[in-house]
Structure formats: C-alpha cells, structure tokens
Amino acid sequence: MASQDSFGAKGTLDVDGQSYEIYRLDAVKGEGLDVESLPFSLKVLLENLLRTEDGADITADHIKAVAGWEASADPDQEIQFTPARVIMQDFTGVPCVVDLATMREAMAELGGDATRINPLAPAEMVIDHSVIADVFGSADAFERNVEIEYERNRERYQFLRWGQGAFDDFKVVPPGTGIVHQVNIEHLARVVMVRDGVAYPDTCVGTDSHTTMVNGIGVVGWGVGGIEAEAAMLGQPVSMLIPRVVGFKLSGDLPEGATATDLVLTITEMLREHGVVGKFVEFYGPGVSVLPLANRATIGNMSPEFGSTIAVFPIDEQTIDYLRLTGRNDEQLALVEAYAKEQGLWHDPEAEPRYSERLELDLATVVPSLAGPKRPQDRVSLSEAKEAFRTALADYVSEGVTGGDDRKPGVPQQEQPEGVTSRVDEASAESFPSSDAPASNGGGGGGNGSGHPDDWHDHAAAASGSRPSNKTSVTLADGTEFEIDHGAVTIAAITSCTNTSNPSVMIGAALVAKKAVEKGLQRKPWVKTTLAPGSKVVSDYYEKSGLTPYLDKLGFNLVGYGCTTCIGNSGPLIPEVSQAVNANDLAVVSVLSGNRNFEGRINPDVKMNYLASPPLVVAYALAGSMDVDLFNDPLGQDTDGNDVFMRDIWPTAKEIEDVIAQAISSDMFDSSYQDVFAGDEQWRSLPTPEGNTFAWDEDSTYVRRPPYFDGMPDEPEPVTDIVGARVLLKLGDSVTTDHISPAGAIKKDSPAGRHLAEHGVDQRDFNSYGSRRGNHEVMIRGTFANIRLRNQLAPGTEGGVTRDFTADGDVTTVFEASQNYQAAGTPLVVLAGKEYGSGSSRDWAAKGTALLGVKAVIAESYERIHRSNLIGMGVIPLQFPPGKTADDLGLTGAEIISISGITELNDGTTPKTVTVKVEPAPGTDQAHGETSEFEATVRIDTPGEANYYRNGGIMQYVLRSLLKG
Template identity: 50%
Template sequence: MSGTTNPFLHLVEALDPKDPQQRFFNLSKLGDPRYERLPFSVRVLLESAVRNCDGFLVKKEDVESILNWKQTQAQTVEVPFRPSRVILQDFTGVPAVVDFAAMRDAVTQLGGDPEKINPVCPADLVIDHSIQVDFNRKTDSLQKNQDLEFDRNKERFQFLKWGSKAFRNMRIIPPGSGIVHQVNLEYLARVVFNQDGLYYPDSLVGTDSHTTMIDGLGVLGWGVGGIEAEAVMLGQPISMVLPQVVGYKLYGTPNKFITSTDIVLTVTKHLRQVGVVGKFVEFFGPGVSQLSIADRATIANMCPEYGATAAFFPVDDVSVNYLEQTGRDAEKLAYITKYLKAVAMFRDYNDVSQDPDFTQVVEMDLSAVVPCCSGPKRPQDRIAVSDMKSDFDSCLAAKQGFKGFAVAPESHHASEPFQFNGADYSLSHGSVVIAAITSCTNTSNPSVMLGAGLLAKKAVEAGLSVKPYIKTSLSPGSGVVTYYLKESGVMDYLFKLGFEVVGYGCMTCIGNSGPLPEPVVEAITKGDLVAAGILSGNRNFEGRVHPNTRANYLASPPLVIAYAIAGTVRIDFDTEPIAVNAQGKEVFLRDIWPTREEIQAVEREFVIPSMFKEVYEKIEKVNERWNALSAPSDKLYPWDPKSTYIKSPPFFTGLTMALEPPRSITDAYVLLNLGDSVTTDHISPAGNIARSSSAARYLTDKGLSPRDFNSYGSRRGNDAVMARGTFANIRLFNKFLNKQAPRTLHLPSGETMDVFDAAERYQQAGSHLVILAGKEYGSGSSRDWAAKGPFLLGIKAVLAESYERIHRSNLVGMGVIPLEYLPGVTAETLGLTGRERYSVVVPELLEPRMLVDVKLDTGKSFQVRMRFDTDVELTYFLNGGILNYMIRKMSGK
C-alpha cells in the first residue's frame, strides 16, 4: 500500500472478518457499474492502479481512465502499470545484472549511494538458455551437455551468483532446472499475492517474449525488453497505452486426433489475419472450459507469434485444479479463490452473463481444427499436415521469400549420397536432419508429451526407427516431465527412437541445436539442399534453428517423432506409409497415432501432485556444481579486464547530472536498407558465432579458439562481442547487396564489408547513421541487445513502416529514435534507394507521436511520425535512455 496519500484506502477491507489483518482493496466497493463490464485483464490493470495510487507515479485520473476503458481504449490514453514481479532468463538476465552492476558504478561516480541500485520489485532469474545439444543419442548425453554448459559458462554463472548475493529481492534458479516459462507456470506463479497481509493479483513482466505463457493460468504478464524490466525492478511503473482487448470466443469440441499444438497454430494464423498487434486478447466461451491449463498456456505462449501484447485466460475452477495438481499449498488455494471471487476476477466460462465488453469479438470452432504444422520460415504460416508435401514442393519453386526457396525446377528431386557410421544414405530437398521435442510451448503440456511417448511406443512395437544421422533430442521444460514419462513407461520407447533427455532448458528453439554430423553438413552444402528441421517450438525464423536447415517447421511433439521416422517433410501421411518395417509391412501414421482419450487416461494416472512437490522442493539446491561455485562478495562488481563474457558496458561513460538538449540528425548515411519482418534474430542473433565474423576476429585476438567461442546469446554480458554481432545473421537480406549476408555497402567508398566494420568506419568519420526498414521491424524475441547493439554502432534512428511493440520500446530505452512512415507511405512510394543522406530536425519541445520532417540531400523531403508514444518515453529519450534517467534519479540528493 502507498500510505495515507492513497485516495482509495476506503476500499480496503478484511478478506475474512475473523482475521482483520488479512486485507484487500475491494474494487466492487467502487460502486461503479463500469467495473463489471471491463475485460478481466483490464480489471488487473485497474487493481494495480488503485492499490498503488500515490498522486505522483499513479494518479487518480489514471484510475478513472482505466475504469472508463470502453471509451478510452480508442483514444491512445497512457496509463501506468506496476507489475507484482519480474521474471528473467539468463540470456537476458546477464545483461540486466551487468547493467545493474554498471549503474552502481555510475551512481558511485556521481556521489550517490550504490546500494540504491537494487530490485524493489521481486525478481526471479531462471538459468535456462545456456545449454546446447552437443551430445545426443547416448545414455550420458544429459550429463555431458550439462558439464559442457558449466565449463563454457562458468564466468557467467559466477557473475550471476554474485548478483544473487549483492542484490536484495533477487532469486536465481540454477541451471539444469528447466525452462523459465514452465518453471514459472509450475512453481513460481502465485496467482494471488499475499504481501504482509495484503492480497492482490499476481502479475509480471519478463525479459523474454514468451512470458505471456503465464496468462494461460490467469496471471497477467507479457514480455518487455531487458531495459524496461530493469526500470520495473527499480520501482518504476510501466507506462503503457491502454490496450484494446479482442475477445476470442472458443466453442465446439476438438476431434480425438487433435493436439493443443494444432489448436495454437490455427489460432496463431487466425489472429495474425485479424490483426492484434499491440492489443490484449482475452479468451472466453464454453470451449475454454474444455482446455486444460497446459493447453491454455500453449496458446498464451504463442502470443508474440500472433503479435498481441497478452493472451489472457481468467482464472476458473480448472486453474485452481491445476494449482492443486502441481502441488500448491491448500491454504493458498483457499484464499486465491476467495480473493478472486470477492473482486469479480473469477470466471465461469459457461456463464454468458459474465462475458465482459470487448473491443472486438472473433470466434473459433474447435471442431474445425485439423492437424497442422507451421513454416518453413515463420510461425504464423500454418499448413495442414495433409498439405505439407504439396506446400513444400511449391515453396521449393517459389521465389526467395517467407514461402520460397527459388530452387531451379530441374533440381527439385536432386539427392546427395553420403556415408554415416559406415552405412550409405542420401539426402534430398525436405530431408529431416533435426527433430527436436523442445521449447516452453509444448514441453509444459503433459497431453502432447505423453502423446509423443505413446506414439513412440506404438512405433517401436510396429518395428519402426529413426535414421541414425538425424539429430534427435528431447529437452523437457522441467524435471516433472521426465518423471511422468518414466513413470508411465514411455521413456524407454522415446529413447529407442533417439529422443532421450539431452538437457533441461531452452535448446533447439533458441538456436542451441549444436553441431550436425559433418557428413550431413557436407551433403547439404554439396547438393545445395533445402534440409528441414522439425521442432515442437515457437520460433522458426531463418538462421535461428541451425544454419544448415533452411526449412524449419513447428509441430506437436508427436508430429516431430512422425516426421523423424519418415525422414522427410515431403510425405502425405494420408496416402503414404510413414515407413516400411523390417518385415516389409507398410505402417501408416494413423496406425500408431494415439487418441485424446488414450492420452488423457495416462495423464490422469501418472501426472500427480507429489511429482511436482518432489521436483520443486529441491530445485534451488539440486545442482551440485552451482552450489560449489564461488563468487565475489563485494557490493560493487570487481570487473575482470581479461574476461570475454562479462565486461563493464560503455553506456554511462561521461554521464553527468545535467541534461543536454536533444540533437538533430544531420546528413546521416543509411547503414542497412532492409525489408519487412526483420526480426530481433536478424538484428542480434543468439546462435553460433561464425568463424568469419567480426565477433570471431575479436575473440581470436583475445586468444580463444573457435571451439570456445560459444554463442552470441551466452556472451550478452560483453558489449564488444555484441556490438560486433549486431546484424551478423547470415540470413539478413540487405537491399544494398540484393542477397542474404551479414554485410553491407560502405557508401562513401563503395566497399562491401561486415556491418560492424562499416559502422566503425562511419563513426570514425563522425557520420550519423540510420536504418531503413519495412513492416514489423524488430518482430520476434524481446531482445534488448537488438537495441543496444545498434546504439553502439552509432545508429541515431530507424525509419520503418511499423514496429514490433517490445522492440520499439527498447529503441526508446536506448535513446534511438523510432521513426514511422505515415499511412500509405513506404520507401518504395517515396522512391528511396538508401543511398541518400538523411537529416531530421529534432525539436527541443517534443510531444508524443509528433510529426517531423525528413530532408534528403537530393532536395526531397517528407514527414514521418516520431514514435515516442508517451510523455514518459519522451523523458527517457531526453535523458539519453531509461537507464541514464534511473541513474540520475538514484544519484539525486
């Protein structure tokens, strides 16, 4: 509670009259009929505003704006939101802790108290992105991968352990525990907080775009950039435009062969078509009550793939049953239900009188869903399994693009022979070389994991196998998955097909797929083949899964196994056998596919509360190597100048308390001329560091051999590596070069060079730089280095047709100006080539979303919108970024 200044203290009452110390803000006592018409997700925003109303960071008029949502949602009204907690994973968590450490140094230099730089809001960091599939198909693969993870990342882990000691209110879940979003769902989620006797809804922001998974449990949460999360950790509210809320009505019953993955891929494509970027989606209707929490979480997890901010399933009886199933305390369950019913946040999906007002309502009949995959390059490009073969063939022929590989017709049936372990094989277009049951999206869902296990059992019993050169892997999101797969007896069958546990973490989906066998790589390269990866993940952007798999498909875990057995995506499962066994019998997929009823029976018997309790009671202490790890105990971090993982960043060099007026952009060169859907993977890749890259040359100069390079994701604590890795994705398509390459044209000299080298030459000459882009710039993961990297390259502004929400916020947080073409205007309509010089006058008196002039050295000029959407964002920009603002605030006397 914010003390006596809160004008809503009269709403506080006891949750139980017998225990007056247990209190809550009873929003029903507002006596306002608008409250019970609000979407349930907006009620969470309202409660936070009421509880935190202090007349300064949160004002009474903010509460009125939220309460009046039906009108204000169409008016671009800015409101503050204070989440209950923050969640981080290690790829994004390391740079956040690095920034905190550097901020402590900066505050000290400005004469302030460094210990003011400390999380105010509870923060949980789960180390889950560091493990790679270096070993597979062996009984000791898990141990070997975990040992290698520790050896590679010891410096990072020591640094994080220092952070867990140096900063109050920060809990770290050690490596080997699981995937952040699954651990959040099964263990960290409170649903309702009880803080010093005050009850309020659990809510969060996280430094990973798939934070939205928790919305499936009725906890409002979404991904933000690491920069924005740091401000929340320091007690700042998020400044957000009050969202429109699309009501998504589910009805009907899915057929017995449908998985939750099929449902989510169908929803993803539908919502992409509807257009929900920047909006909340809230699910309702009788179909929701048929979905398990794991099913709902799968749909919510894919929220970034359809572009919404959040995908919310309000709490109902199914939610409470899930909390009980996952071993939550009975006393907590009682007050969760009591509190949510008292504030009208408990849902009965079959009661239409509870249906709130929505901005727009769209519907889906679950009975119309068919088995499907998505790909070959984007998660929203859904394909019915029955159409996979024909769709892949059409992609081969189509011109280079999201659905095209531009393979010459005479090469469509090319094949390349190779030897593996003394046997002869051949690869062709569409051959599966990676098959991974991976990712938070599906490994949290017992129905699809047990479905995969039952399919494996039937496949082995039918005499089927997976070719030995295919890189198969199983990376569960928590130890509970391994527990129920073993107890139900299906783990042995998964192992026989090559799907043994290789690690607990975010692996293939993030690009930690590890190396392919050298003969396979040689065959792909020699034949210029479009090889395929099939994974139960949420991301399949070009260059992400593996450099040698040009086609990557998202699929349910059972389908991952099916395509692995088939060995190709060019198969029609309806008419062609999945394989022929040793007895010469044709086996069809329908012969071995388990029904929903079979799966549910096994789930009821083997997914039980005691498993969750046993796994999570020891989660923070189970990793012996983590327990034995020593770390510094200083309040200020003792930076090691020799470290290639952890380096003090240059963001605050020369920072003073005084603000400088904003500077205009003058005669800027275009560093890169980009098209649509440039992802944060294109801007700041997380995967392997190519041996020919600028980052590789830097690490080689530091005495490292290529086997010690590790990944870009693991080196996010070192700005020198990350700046050199900016725009280093091999699939980056730069219009200057008219091909895919991590290179650009240095315009003054006409030379083609690595992007970092060109930027460095421009900076040495004192030239300003901008980037031209198309639609959905910065889509994909909420990656703060996709904003920090361009800042370090000297990028002053990005000019795009539209932005992904989190990335635009991150650019603002780093002081890079997001400029947006006016509706109907593009680089093409203006005739821009990117070879012009660009000047933008930035006025001293700035307003949100104001129009400014862009002037070219050709004499042409046009107007663009400056995408600072709120007054708070303008304040951050005028301070040179959000972290500079926080340092000045914390250093003030």
C-alpha cells in the same frame, strides 16, 4: 502501497481465519464507470492503479479512465502499471545483472549510494538458455551436455552467483532445472500475491517475449526488453496506454486426433490475420471451461507469434486444480479462489464482458496442422503439408542447379568433402503422381475434419506435380549409407516451453514412440533427434509410465532441461549430413515443437523450419522427409516388411488420458521444486565473488563493463536534431529481432569471431552469442549479422554486410562500416519496412543498434517491444508517411539524411512528426539528384518514453531518478 485512496477501496478479505488487506474493485463507482463488465485483464490493471495511487503519477483520473474504459476507442490514455515481480532467463538476464552492476559503479561515481541500485520488486532468473544439444541419441547425452555447458559458461555463472548474493530479492534457478516459462507456471507464479499483509493479483514482466505463457493461469504479464525489466526491478512503473482488448470466444471441444499444438497454430493464424499487435487478447466462453490448463498455457505462450501484448485466461476451477497438481499449498489455493471470486476475476462461461473486438472459434473444427517454413502464423493443414512444402521449396532452390551454385554473394560455400557425392536427375525435377483432392473441412481430417486416426485412411494425397531434386549420397562414420534430398528432415526436436509443459502432447509423443518401436520402426539415420523437456517433472512421468525406453530407442534421449532448438541451440547436425547439405546446397528441414521458426534461427545448415506437435515431431523423425504425406505414405516397414502408416501408431485421446491419470501426481512437483534455488553440487561449488560492486576481470570475454554511463553528467543534455546522417542498412518487411540481434553460433570469420580469436579464444570455445550477451564487444560485432539478413543497400548479398560510404561505397561488414562512420563523426539511420523488430524481446537488438551509432530508425511499422527498446537506448523510432515506403519516396540508402524537429522534446512536449530531408550524396549514382523532404511520424507514444529519450535512455533516466532520490 498507495499513499492515497480516493475511492475508499481499501478493505479486508478473510480466508479460513486469515485476514488480508485488499483494494476492492467494486468500490469504484460513479457516472460512466462500469467495473463489472470490464474484461478480466483490465480489472487487474484497475486494481494495480487503486493499490499504487499516489496523487502524482497515478491519480483518481487514471483509475476512472480504466473503470470507464470505452471499448471502441483507440488507446490514448497513458497509465503507469507496476508489475508485482520480474522473471528472467539467463540470455537476457545476464546483461540485466551486468547493467545493474554497472549502474552501482556509476551511482558511486556520481556521489550516490551504490546499494540503492537493488531490486525493489521480486526478481527471479531461470538459467535455461545456455544448454546446447551438442550430444544426442545416447544415454549420457544429458550429463555430457551439462558438463559442456558449465565449461563454456563458468564465468557467467560465477557472475550470477555474485548477483544472487549482492542484490536483495534476486533469486537464481540454476542450470539443468527447466525452462523459465514452465518453471514460472509450475512453481514461481503466485496467481495472487501477498506482500506486507496485502493480497493482490500476481502480475509480471519478463525478459522473454514468451513470458505470456503465465497468462494461461490467470496472471497478467508480458515480455519486455531487458532495459525495461531493469527499470521495473528498480521500482519504475511500466508506462503504457490502456489497450484495446480483443475477446476471443471459445466453444465446443477439441476433436479426436487434434492436439493443443494444432489449436494454438489455428489461433495464431486467426489472430495474426485479424491484427492484434499492441492489443490484449482475452479468452472467454463455454469452451474455456473444458480447456485444460496446459492447453491454455500453450496458447498464452504463443501471444508474441500473433503479436498481442497478452493472451490471457481468467481464473476458474481449472486454475485451482492445476495449482493443486503443481504442489501449491492449501492456504494459497483457498486465497486464490476467494480473492478471484471477491474481485470479480472468477470466470463465468455465460458472461459477455465488453470488448473492443471479438473473434470466435469452435474447438471442434481444429485439425492436425504444421506451421512453416519460416513463420509461426503460416499454418498448413497436415493433409496439405506435402503440397505446401513443394510450393515453398521453389523459394529455396533453383531447379537444375547443384553444388550450391545458386548461392548469393556473401554466403560462404564449402568445398565438396570426400565421401559425399551429388546426383541431379536428368530432368530438372522428378514427377510425382497426382491424386484426388483432400476431404472436406479444408482437408483437415476425414469426413468430419476431426483428424480421428480411424479416418486417416480416407485422406487422399494432396501433393502433385513436381519439385526440384538434388539427391546426395552420404556415408556415416559407422558405414551407414543413404541418400538425402531437398526436404530431408535433419532435425526433429521435442523442445521449447510452448509444448513441453503440456502432458497431453508429451505423453502423446511417447506413445507414438512406443507403438513405432513395437512395430520395428526406427528414425531415419540422417535425423538428429532431441528431447529437451521444460522441467524434470516430464522425465518423472515418463519414467513412471515406462515410456522413456521407447523414446530412447528412437534417439529421443534427454539432452537437457532448457530452451534448445527453438532458440538456435540445436547444436551441429550429424557431421556427414552437414557436409552434404553445404556441399550441395540442399534445402533441408527441421521439425520442432517450438514457437519460433524464423529464417536462420534453428540451425545455419537448415533453410526450412516447421513447427509441429511433439507426436508429429516423432512421426517426421520416422518419415525422414517433409516431402511425405503422413496420411497416405508409409513411415516405414514393420519386422515382417509390411508398411506402417501414421494411423497405425497414433494414440487415441483415451490412451493419453489413461497414462496421465496413472503417471502424474502432485508429489512429483513437490520433489522437483523442493530446493529449486540451491542447485546441484556443481552449481554450489562454483567460486563466488563477494562485495557490493563487481570486480570486473579485464581479461574476461564473457562479462565486460558496458559503456552506457561513461562520462554521463548528473543532468541530461538537450536532445539535438540529426544532421548529415548516412544509411547503415535498408531493410524490407518482417525483419525480426533474430535478424538484428546476435544469436546462434559465432562464425570464425565473422567480426565477433575474429575479436575472440584476437583475445586468445579458440574457435571450439566461442560458444553462442546468447551466452556472451554480457560482453558488449562481442555483441556489437554480431548486430545485424544474421546469415539470412538481406540488406538492400548491398543487393545480391545475404548476411551482415553493407556499403561503406566513407570508403567509396565498398561492401564490408556492418560493424566495420559503423566503426568508420563513428570515427568520421557521421550519425547513422536504418530504413525498414513493415513489422520491424518482430519476434523475441531481445534487448540487444536495440543495444547493438545504439552502439553501432544508429540515431534513428525509419520504418513502415514496428513491433511493440522493439520500438520501446529503441527509445530505451536513445534511438528515435520514426514511421514513414501512411501508405508510403522507402521505395515510394525514392530512397535507395545512398543518400544523406537529416532529421529536424526532434529538439521540440526539449520543451517538454513530443512532436507528432519531424521533417526528414533527403540529399543526394556526392560520389554516388544519385549525386546529381534533387533534394526532397517528407514528414515522418514520431513513435514516442507516451510521456514516459519521452523522458527516457530526453535522458539518452531508460537506464540513464532511472539512475538520475535514484540519484535525486
């Protein structure tokens, strides 16, 4: 805690006879200081500084800077934020523990005490990212998937068991329990922490970008890279600039027929259009008071999709009610309410805090929506979904082309399998009748835009015109025959933390299933249907309400409690469907209740991905195609042959509320989380290594000692300029961490697949990249290997290939080219467009980049976390001159690039710009061109980041700091 108290803020708070030490915000007074009107989120940051003031890194001036925050000013004041705890999931958490284990060895090798490498803040990991929906549609799907999960991940889980024993204040929630963010809000989050008798706001950083889900219950927290999380665990504060805060005022109430998912997709579209990257978003106003906590958590979860650092809600009665429902004890409830009211953190619906920018939404205007086919912000009103799909389809198929002939080089084609035939209509596209325009309010729902089921018959079909067709006949193993075409829904998944924590949409989905089954409807036979709730509580209330059998009847059997389809753990399509899709290059669709739908993310066979509410996921499983108008086209026929429409099976808000009131109680949460860290017999029976340092298995293909500290001196060497670099990749706009970081299945003929095969691993045991994040040898081979990556240096290709200028510019894999460059001693750079590194907070997007030998990235703009992670791995992020692109500057990627001015960092300063010299390369088309130069902006934004870069990375900086001690 603080060694100084410049404002005399230390005081006490008595709650029901219990006394707590607190740091009072109202103690910060003086000219120009106005704490009362600060946004909620900045009050939390202010308390953090008051409590950790030490006179050196955190001073009275920093406290004054927050209290006197000028809403309209651009961020320029650095502060050191100390999160109360760290939350991790296993994909990103395993490499964190690998790094900590490696740091212990490095500490010992440098003559220090290995046990000093130990979490100083509570760290909790939820194993939720390793389950894959291999088995679906059967009563034993969950048990079989868990069994397969343990078989695949035994080495990783044993390693985590070691970590749980070796490190203090590190806890692991075992597999099969729930999704990290749902476990966080339902059990782990404290809202108000107590440690050593001091009460203070619960804050956290997490190794998943959707850590922001906890913002819904008033906890300020956000996603960071694994390397930043490691530093936070080791007591290092997070260096940040006091941000701009966007106030988002809510009024009204959601209309009948609109769901929390529709609301969050609307907000995502609004905030992405407004521009909130790097900013805090805070919700306020009278609409907040009527918004259930689960809906707030759904909105908070999507913060990375609109680009903000957080999307937070203040504390109020809804927060307390939720904490009570989820089993928090009376003492904690009383503390949260008393502390929030004492510190001015309790929501006042009439208050207007000072904000940098403001937006407003009347909840009554929200309409049923989808988002897709490849970005969360691409919202489409459900009434216009068919037309929007047809418009988008042109980007995924070539009219009149069949059999995959329009595939680009670099994308493997499959032979036409037996039993699968293809038919192309004589015309290149089928004609469909047009109809009247949709209703008012953007076609969102009925005459009033409400989406009320009784009004749905008033909608008119929006789609018109024509679309490409490539109808293909498929015969399943059981003899079922059908035709599929572009737009066939091949995955319908109720999945991901975003919605499966929300009882209203989960009960809504089950009621849609119930009504559909009662009318005799079935899912279409080509649809893979999966249900992966965020916690066991969902299964409990499904059972209590009697709704489970209806979901099972439609194939939505439980497949696991974890993050499945949303992160690419969808498992394979139905085999015969997969064969038909690949043989005929069909642009098929997934519909999922998730938060991410980037290209190549969900399933390698699926080109188009749509985010939707759980009830709509069920509806599309029944319809079987995205080329359907759910307002006007039937979903199927009942037992008497009559058409059944979505309006016939859509539940009312009262029906949903009645089930929630009857089926959900706090004892469900008490039961589910009673002994959450102990795990089942399968977890407890795993053999567990012991000792302060880990005994690495040289034959392991899951957990390997990484090379980050090999040969590291106890003092950093001077940074150097970059001379004679070559371009490894030239990329366009919106390249996400999914494009960069290894994710999904490991292909047999990929560099990673060949590496595993050479080490005796059968293809069936390859597992996913995410499961092998503890093995740098696999991960480096999968970096920049996404099947949808388009490298402009190798035009006409897709996937992880580039031109290797050590081999006359031949096209080869990114990994092999990197190996050749590193052998030749040639540094590498990456050129990119706007929003480089958006998406999940994948530390391997930065780790893999660094291990490939990339010394600098030059982009038009960056996503916040990835930019920070690059610095954390010793890669300097640079930005093209304002308004300029690589193409504007004549860069093709074939040039030789040198960057000067970086050495100014050795003087303790950070240069604002550096000079990039571009020379024509011998033996290329531009060999006789002219040398040019441009000034690139250095995106090392804080002194703390500069220290990380000088040390070669954040881990090296922390290790040296602890060594000195």
